[in-house]
Amino acid sequence: MKETILLFNPPEREQLLKIEMALFPLHIRLKKVSTESYIQPLGVLAGIKDMEPVDGTYEGDELPGTLFVFCFFNDNQLNQALAALRKCGAGPFPYKAILTPTNSSWSAPECFAEIRREHEALHP
Numbered sequence: 001m002k003e004t005i006l007l008f009n010p011p012e013r014e015q016l017l018k019i020e021m022a023l024f025p026l027h028i029r030l031k032k033v034s035t036e037s038y039i040q041p042l043g044v045l046a047g048i049k050d051m052e053p054v055d056g057t058y059e060g061d062e063l064p065g066t067l068f069v070f071c072f073f074n075d076n077q078l079n080q081a082l083a084a085l086r087k088c089g090a091g092p093f094p095y096k097a098i099l100t101p102t103n104s105s106w107s108a109p110e111c112f113a114e115i116r117r118e119h120e121a122l123h124p
Contacts, residue, residue: 022088043104
């Protein structure tokens with residue numbers, strides 16, 4: 001599948017433009033996820049065909065920060081994307097995840113909560 005970054009709670013327009021420009025030469029798809037879709041499993045949002053969407057729409061609060069979920073990247077592609085995001089000057093963005101078989105069934109709020117816990121444990 002095509003390398004895709006799911007973007008939750010995108011930053012302001014100026015920062016978002018920097019992100020888009022940094023990723024464009026790498027041919028990485030950036031998918032801005034609407035708040036109403038936060039209830040869907042990450043795998044569904046990424047386009048995994050055998051995952052079932054859930055009924056309803058998300059009615060909770062916006063995530064407290066921007067979350068990037070990297071989908072279908074190999075190590076080299078991931079390193080290039082992370083380097084481009086660092087260089088573009090839009091960040092820092094501390095909340096990043098890689099789509100895995102474990103988290104593909106999580107919703108965006110579940111993923112954000114886990115990434116936040118990990119980040120706070122590493123950076124007390």
